[in-house]
Amino acid sequence: AQSVTQLDSQVPVFEEAPVELRCNYSSSVSVYLFWYVQYPNQGLQLLLKYLSGSTLVKGINGFEAEFNKSQTSFHLRKPSVHISDTAEYFCAVTGAGSYQLTFGKGTKLSVIP
């Protein structure tokens, strides 16, 4: 079984500042990791995913994440945030052959003008 822990429930950050949203996972098998974004009253949109290969993954809207197996982490980063990045961010994990994504509890990113 897999699980995900998002260490921060809320992250306030000033506009144009960098941000890191933290995600740690646990699994006894190979994992596949995802970050989704949810804007208010919207569904979830895939930002990026790690399946294999390069540990630095680039996604949409200028986000990137780094898979670190030794630290069992998959932190999301953006060098300069915009007001429009204000949203809830979910880290999710699945295993090979699984039908289900297991979500973390989410991190609310609030960008302050």
Added chain:
Amino acid sequence: DTEVTQTPKHLVMGMTNKKSLKCEQHMGHRAMYWYKQKAKKPPELMFVYSYEKLSINESVPSRFSPECPNSSLLNLHLHALQPEDSALYLCASSQVLNRVANYGYTFGSGTRLTVV
């Protein structure tokens, strides 16, 4: 077409009403899912359909009744709901079941349900 379309976007229903939520995708995906999301919580899996057959029911109360009439359409029939069932109901699809690792999910925008 790379979207999952859910209707209606908002629904208010009484505890004695019967209503249905609709989800449609034209990406050729053969696995479809219903999730329930309470405020400030992550989505929780309710049902999974694979090739139009119900594969997973996560112990959901019988007042929620899913239906998959064809490979593009997924319904969720609601009857005798309780106020605590108020939530955002999300539909998702993936190319096939058990290959979520490769493809992830595509989510719809959800139906905001309020039970009064």
